Amino acid sequence: MRILTQGAYERVRPVGTLIARWYCPRARRTVSALPDCLASHYSGTLAEIEATVLAAEQAPSRAAAAGQLRTEIELPGALRYLDRLCQSIHRTLAAIRGLEPAHFTAVAPTLQAFAVALGSDTVLMCLRGMVARYLPLLPTPFGFDPRRRCRDTAVPRFQHQAGPQRWKRKTDVRLT
Numbered sequence: 001m002r003i004l005t006q007g008a009y010e011r012v013r014p015v016g017t018l019i020a021r022w023y024c025p026r027a028r029r030t031v032s033a034l035p036d037c038l039a040s041h042y043s044g045t046l047a048e049i050e051a052t053v054l055a056a057e058q059a060p061s062r063a064a065a066a067g068q069l070r071t072e073i074e075l076p077g078a079l080r081y082l083d084r085l086c087q088s089i090h091r092t093l094a095a096i097r098g099l100e101p102a103h104f105t106a107v108a109p110t111l112q113a114f115a116v117a118l119g120s121d122t123v124l125m126c127l128r129g130m131v132a133r134y135l136p137l138l139p140t141p142f143g144f145d146p147r148r149r150c151r152d153t154a155v156p157r158f159q160h161q162a163g164p165q166r167w168k169r170k171t172d173v174r175l176t
Helices: 046-058 062-069 075-099 111-118 123-130
Strands: 004-010 018-024 029-032
Touching (some): 046 062, 046 111, 046 123, 062 075, 075 111, 111 123
């Protein structure tokens, strides 16, 4: 089975980054080759996301962190964004603890604790290489699973149906 080239698309950030895309006729899906340094389903790099979550972990409060990190939007929106991002990263770290118990059983699911355990400042980049086989199961922006869903479905919700469009024609409605 041959995989066909589908072209490339440009990411919003980092500016000028092109992501290659292919189509698999057998699976009827498109796949993209996301570089290890980029976040999945988020603009930017893993290093930027790690810096944001680390700043939130070290800040005296989430409101203080949100006010400094997301100055272009109002505080309630910045708090929601920061909470979702931190929860996603912390859920990922907790899942990695379960997937790699030999390395991380005693490690708290925070970037600071994982940095100490790994002896590295770039936690997410190191972990992406260590748990590469689990990336389809881990939540974004670290992994590739945008939302938790049942794995029994043949075609996920976010995938377009294959084949020609079948437009339904509405019957004429006459107003009298």
